[in-house]
Amino acid sequence: MDFRQLRYFVAIVEEGSISAASRKVHIAQPALTRQIHALEAALGGSLFERGAKGIALTVTGKALYEEAKQLLETRERIMARITALGQGITGKVAVGVTVSHLWVPEIKQVLSGFRDSYPQVALEVYPLLSGPQSEKLKDGSIDAGFLYMGDEIPDYLRTRLFHKDNLVLAVPENSPLVDSPPDKVHQLNRYNFVWGPRSSSPVYYDKLLAYLHQQDFYPKVVQIGADNVTILSLVAAGLGISIVPGDCKWISPPGVSFIDMPELARCDMSVSFAWNTHNHSPALQNFINTVLDGCHTQQPSSC
Known part of the structure; x- marks a missing residue:
């Protein structure tokens, strides 16, 4: 017994005749009859009673019909699920x-x-x-x-x-730097800075400091923030200024102004x-x- 034979059997039951079922499953009537005989031989009993008025299910056939429908439906669900997984749909x-x-x-x-x-x-x-x-x-x-x-x-x-990005200066919105931004990064050496720990992003941290040192800038860190969201919140609270990626504008709380500086813009982040x-x-x-x-x-x- 295989799923193909079960499908043929269910088609005969639902179509009411072997000839109609053969057209539905696209198989010649003699071949369909042979498949049903093979199914009956495997089960050891007749599935249909054949008479002058056509075919009718035997007790065995009725029992198999209910089970066969469930088996075929389960098979379809399994095949659909496996196919979806294989195609990345699920x-x-x-x-x-x-x-x-x-x-x-x-x-x-x-x-x-x-x-x-x-x-x-x-x-x-x-x-x-x-x-x-x-x-x-x-x-x-x-x-x-x-x-x-x-x-x-x-x-x-x-x-x-x-995604390409560079650095910008983040300051409180009431900072005098908003109206009079410095020309060079090294001019920021006298300001208090909010900074992040190296452990949060070693690649970013090392690259940032290496570039800033090339500009003769060494931040005077007075406050540490765990991430850029925290850093910007501390800047907004007036606890210092910071240098952050330009994309921080998308997560910035109110009270922070971002200043573009040519030297910071040249640092690819x-x-x-x-x-x-x-x-x-x-x-x-x-x-x-x-x-x-x-x-x-x-x-x-x-x-």
């Missing part, structure tokens, strides 16, 4: 996004575009700083991420430059998209394709 994708970039339009567009294209995939988005993201990409806790990447890319990761190459999930591949379609460039990231 499943789960866990994605990390740096706190500063959750509201960046390009990332919002990618997330909403993927949701529209694959509504049955569970898309889990985690606000994570670049340091924790790197660890979770390594151990497989997340499948992909938007983060700051260094020049040396681990073997288990693939990356693409996703672009965000990369990265994914673990050991993860072969079809749903993840569909997410990767969605992201790459929206990338500004397809070249490997070097930031």
